[in-house]
Amino acid sequence: MMSVVDNYLPVAMLTIVGVAFVFIAFFLSRLLRPSVPSAVKSDIYECGEITIGDTKIYHNVQYYLYAIAFLIFDVEMIFLYAWAVQFRELGFVSFVEMFIFIGILGIGLVYLVKKEALEWIQ
Amino acid sequence: MTQTIYDNIVYLLSLVGISFGDSIVPKIIIVLFIAILILVEVSLMVMFFTWMERKVLGHIQVRRGPMITGPHGLLQPIVDGIKLLTKEDITPKRADKWLYFIAPLIVFVPSILVFIPMPFGQGAIVSDLPVGILYIMAISAISPVGVLIAGWASDNKYALLGSLRAVAQDISYEIPMVLTVIGVVLITGSLSMQDIVLAQGEKTWFVFLQPLGFIIFLIAAIAEMSRIPFDLHESESEFVAGFFTEYSGMKFAFFFLAEYAHLFGISAIMATLYFGGWQGPLIPGIPVVIMSVGWFTIKVLAIVFFTIWLRGTVPRVRVDQILSIGWKVMIPLALLNLFITGLLVAGGVL
Numbered sequence: 033m034m035s036v037v038d039n040y041l042p043v044a045m046l047t048i049v050g051v052a053f054v055f056i057a058f059f060l061s062r063l064l065r066p067s068v069p070s071a072v073k074s075d076i077y078e079c080g081e082i083t084i085g086d087t088k089i090y091h092n093v094q095y096y097l098y099a100i101a102f103l104i105f106d107v108e109m110i111f112l113y114a115w116a117v118q119f120r121e122l123g124f125v126s127f128v129e130m131f132i133f134i135g136i137l138g139i140g141l142v143y144l145v146k147k148e149a150l151e152w153i154q
Numbered sequence: 155m156t157q158t159i160y161d162n163i164v165y166l167l168s169l170v171g172i173s174f175g176d177s178i179v180p181k182i183i184i185v186l187f188i189a190i191l192i193l194v195e196v197s198l199m200v201m202f203f204t205w206m207e208r209k210v211l212g213h214i215q216v217r218r219g220p221m222i223t224g225p226h227g228l229l230q231p232i233v234d235g236i237k238l239l240t241k242e243d244i245t246p247k248r249a250d251k252w253l254y255f256i257a258p259l260i261v262f263v264p265s266i267l268v269f270i271p272m273p274f275g276q277g278a279i280v281s282d283l284p285v286g287i288l289y290i291m292a293i294s295a296i297s298p299v300g301v302l303i304a305g306w307a308s309d310n311k312y313a314l315l316g317s318l319r320a321v322a323q324d325i326s327y328e329i330p331m332v333l334t335v336i337g338v339v340l341i342t343g344s345l346s347m348q349d350i351v352l353a354q355g356e357k358t359w360f361v362f363l364q365p366l367g368f369i370i371f372l373i374a375a376i377a378e379m380s381r382i383p384f385d386l387h388e389s390e391s392e393f394v395a396g397f398f399t400e401y402s403g404m405k406f407a408f409f410f411l412a413e414y415a416h417l418f419g420i421s422a423i424m425a426t427l428y429f430g431g432w433q434g435p436l437i438p439g440i441p442v443v444i445m446s447v448g449w450f451t452i453k454v455l456a457i458v459f460f461t462i463w464l465r466g467t468v469p470r471v472r473v474d475q476i477l478s479i480g481w482k483v484m485i486p487l488a489l490l491n492l493f494i495t496g497l498l499v500a501g502g503v504l
Contacts, residue, residue, distance in 0.1 A: 047267060
């Protein structure tokens with residue numbers, strides 16, 4: 033019988049190995065690479081032009097709309113996974129119930145599209 | 155219970171007379187060894203993919219690709235690695251130092267973690283997690299966070315816009331992708347990757363049972379891997395190099411590595427979900443483990459070849475087109491696929 037620890041020990045171990053690999057590679061590269069910093073070199077690269085203004089300004093609200101719409105559907109999908117695994121036991125009634133749920137979300141998606149919330153305006 | 159790589163190593167050790175009870179130290183050493191094995195395997199595959207991409211693209215464009223380093227340029231990836239290792243690593247003075255440093259880490263580590271529940275062959279799986287496919291989807295959703303951090307920390311307008319676009323695209327296509335996977339889960343009734351492969355041995359490859367689902371998954375997968383025609387965030391003509399414009403040296407190398415590890419990961423998921431994973435006709439006389447790993451590798455390479463072929467053939471799609479296809483076509487189609495699959499499973503057809 034495999035325990036939870038046995039199952040997830042490789043996940044923890046591979047995380048450690050992956051992080052260690054990145055640090056070892058950075059360290060090796062620090063030993064090998066040249067380092068000749070200069071003012072021009074550490075400037076922001078914007079096609080050779082001198083950077084104008086600040087980068088951290090207010091952004092288009094568009095990005096947040098995408099994020100919120102994504103969040104709604106992502107949470108929905110967690111329900112769907114639990115439902116899909118047990119689907120054969122739950123039977124046809126659960127199918128109808130689930131699609132009433134999806135239908136309500138679908139109305140939301142239609143509303144988003146009609147409101148042009150998902151148009152890319154630039 | 156599924157046989158794992160760990161079980162096989164313990165079995166091989168017991169053949170040469172080494173055995174241990176429930177002590178924890180040898181167990182951790184073996185798991186550590188497996189983790190390093192996975193890292194090496196992914197790195198080797200990534201090196202092969204970069205070589206293959208150059209070669210295939212070269213031949214598509216009636217060139218020969220790299221020819222000088224080794225036979226047919228086979229040593230090219232090693233030379234590239236040495237070049238990146240010895241290259242100067244510049245941190246822009248306006249950048250957020252810590253976030254700038256940590257972003258490649260956040261992008262790279264999840265891209266190798268997806269291989270934990272991946273059945274490479276019969277008995278060649280690191281850990282058959284009961285939540286397999288859900289784990290993979292959850293882990294691969296971490297990378298966009300790293301991408302956003304990279305764009306923000308660079309303090310470069312191109313990098314920031316590139317990362318915002320990349321994340322918008324990633325999250326838009328994650329929904330149809332995860333929705334189509336539910337179709338497969340409905341048929342198998344299990345989230346474990348090994349069970350999904352075995353179910354395809356009993357029935358048939360899911361690409362035949364889920365044709366619509368497969369097409370949606372393929373398109374979404376190409377968008378998730380950010381390959382042409384959906385490689386917006388690094389469209390050179392608009393954004394220089396997208397979110398890693400400012401990165402150089404080893405930090406750039408890790409973004410590069412993560413991108414190809416992602417390509418490997420998603421191709422492997424596709425092979426497992428829709429093409430029967432490691433299953434294939436066996437040749438008598440050759441051990442099953444070797445045959446199954448061979449079949450799996452062949453399927454993955456075929457999918458990778460397809461994406462490279464696509465890159466050599468089709469032009470890039472515009473950003474507003476990509477996002478409106480994602481929300482207005484892909485998600486309704488994915489829901490339709492779920493509806494049909496659910497009906498068929500409830501009706502006892504599948």
